[in-house]
Amino acid sequence: MSSPGDILDLISRGDAATRADLARVTGMARSTVAQRVDTLIAYGLVEERETGASTGGRPPRVLRLATERNCVVGVDLGATHCRVALMDIGGTLLADREDPLRITEGPEAVLRHIDERMHELLAQAGRPLAAVKAIGIGVPGPVEFATGRPVNPPIMPGWHEFPIPDYFTSRYDLEVLVDNDVNALALGEVRHGSTAADNLLFVKVGTGIGCGIIAGGRLHRGAQGAAGDIGHIRVPGADTAACRCGNTGCLEAVAGGAALAARLAEAGVPAADGRAVVDLVSSGDPLAVRLVREAGRDIGDVLAGLVNFFNPEAIVVGGVMAAAHEHLLAGVREVIYQRSLPLATHRLTVVPTEAGEAGGALGAGRLAIDHILDPRNIDRALAAHAAGAAPAAR
Amino acid sequence: MSSPGDILDLISRGDAATRADLARVTGMARSTVAQRVDTLIAYGLVEERETGASTGGRPPRVLRLATERNCVVGVDLGATHCRVALMDIGGTLLADREDPLRITEGPEAVLRHIDERMHELLAQAGRPLAAVKAIGIGVPGPVEFATGRPVNPPIMPGWHEFPIPDYFTSRYDLEVLVDNDVNALALGEVRHGSTAADNLLFVKVGTGIGCGIIAGGRLHRGAQGAAGDIGHIRVPGADTAACRCGNTGCLEAVAGGAALAARLAEAGVPAADGRAVVDLVSSGDPLAVRLVREAGRDIGDVLAGLVNFFNPEAIVVGGVMAAAHEHLLAGVREVIYQRSLPLATHRLTVVPTEAGEAGGALGAGRLAIDHILDPRNIDRALAAHAAGAAPAAR
Structure with a gap:
């Protein structure tokens, strides 16, 4: 503690703007503070500037991140x-x-x-x-x-x-x-989007389906960095769809963009991929609308379980398929509110991503x-x- | 930072044993360290004792948590x-x-x-x-x-x-x-059990079924403190069992101790509760053994999804039903290894609790x-x- 790294942390968070602030906040001797600050300045991460406003005597000097050089x-x-x-x-x-x-x-x-x-x-x-x-x-x-x-x-x-x-x-x-x-x-959403949440799931619905997890304000990667791979969770009551992973009934095989495109093509409505499905939804194709809404319900069925398990404040839906979010989110919300416990859902928000492309x-x-x-x-x-x-x- | 609380943290973790250590580790002036330590001693949380071993001069004095008084x-x-x-x-x-x-x-x-x-x-x-x-x-x-x-x-x-x-x-x-x-x-398991894991699920299988979550070394309670309520996650392919929560197919209604006892009673084998089911398993009752093993598979079906989502290092199973853990865990492991992704399972351990009663x-x-x-x-x-x-x- 109170290392140069900690000193930089205080400066970048705006908790200390001057050397005097740093001495007060850390309780370190002025000479020690000076040594740490000088190191950071020499390394180029911090710069110190005189402010215009002086109250007489030497003008106060303010520390800030060297954003021009980093x-x-x-x-x-x-x-x-x-x-x-x-x-x-x-x-x-x-x-x-x-x-x-x-x-x-x-x-x-x-x-x-x-x-x-x-x-x-x-x-x-x-x-x-x-x-x-x-x-x-x-x-x-x-x-x-x-x-x-x-x-x-x-x-x-x-x-x-x-x-x-x-x-x-x-x-x-x-x-x-x-x-x-x-x-x-997920990180972009909590730092650059308007969804300030310490516990958030970012669900990307594209060709496949994946999830980024913010737990207690930090990215949760899990033991092997494999956390969030929800595309191969089994959807209750959907056991027939074969998945490329070798199992059946995986969320991705049921509700991913590629699966929907394949089902439309089978029904004689040409659709190459998830983006084509979204285009069909935009043009009001009734089968595409129905499939996207059903996909939303299937995703909701898996997310309902994860809401009980994880109790997030917010679920943000992004990816190519999120462009059809009225229909997708309607299905997602329908099942989450039906299947998850009231305590876990009464303040839960389910929204499309704002950070966009x-x-x-x-x-x-x-x-x-x-x-x-x-x-x-x-x-x-x-x-x-x-x-x-x-x-x-x- | 470097507050009395931080000083206590260094002492209780064993990172600093003397005032000189504290000055070195924190970079604070000796006088400031003395002030913080004296506050903690006056408050009764820390005590300072002379050690027997002296290298000449004044014997060194060692700081420690005041465990006698707290x-x-x-x-x-x-x-x-x-x-x-x-x-x-x-x-x-x-x-x-x-x-x-x-x-x-x-x-x-x-x-x-x-x-x-x-x-x-x-x-x-x-x-x-x-x-x-x-x-x-x-x-x-x-x-x-x-x-x-x-x-x-x-x-x-x-x-x-x-x-x-x-x-x-x-x-x-x-x-x-x-x-x-x-x-x-869950906290007892990571601090007092032998399962040192930063990402751990403690699954309690009793009358009902619940889960404690350690994420990144800390308890994950979720937005409303409702995290871990896995008893009402829908089990794939088990839609008929009515649950006290108003839904059907909930894990608890399919695999909880009360559900198993009821199913045994229906089949003419008297069992009042989960403990009675465990006693029947111990005495080798074939129906009880079969039902517990099936319950393990149903629990495994839900946990397989949570392993993909959360990627824990360890799943620890406790609660009354864990006393029949050979049969219960056999079912749990069978489905997890069949349904979860290889990257998430190849170092996963699934074990009965050690902390016990x-x-x-x-x-x-x-x-x-x-x-x-x-x-x-x-x-x-x-x-x-x-x-x-x-x-x-x-």
């Missing part, structure tokens, strides 16, 4: 798109861009694309490459968070165990965090910011810096 | 029993006792019983009443944790919204924490200890103490 990049990788966002370390979006990109093109091509976009956005925002301290990347598949390697990701052929961070850390002096896209979306990239950027500003990581980086070594590449 | 009481209330445990603030059990007691006798009679037992245990252990700083109570029903009031507890008639803490705080100068019994069991009371005591030693609560109590007021009753 940025992060947030990346949202989908099956067929890539969004890259440049943010400063205070969380302000500086520039972003989305392109169509097939994740099946493989790690080298996709990571090169991210690399190029990063340079373009930096040029656009007028920031040097050295300002980028970390990159956060959300990918559409399971990831071992500690190493940044995808683990048997079903829709990412060629990515299994690929060490994503190495691509960047071998080229640049920065850190790389890789996480499942729904975790980035940009949510995943902003959440991934937030993952990078939280990592850089974590007091333990600051102290580790400073120790390496002091020892004359380059900051460790995680 | 105790807690942990209480486990069941439908038909009451166990009271006296522990010191370091977590050592000093004395305990269990009695048959019907919770339906109502709050006044039950709380009077706890009060009397507390005095008996104190006399037995030779500690004064003033040493008791807090009481933790686990009750078999939903509780609003912040106020300590049960909320429509189905098997506790007369307890709805009864302010349990007031009974004790109006008589004594101590704090009272009331929680659902499964939360106390005493687990609930020890866990409730741990709830009280954690509250007393929480740095924020220490600082609040000291502030009240300094202002000349009696410590606030939560």
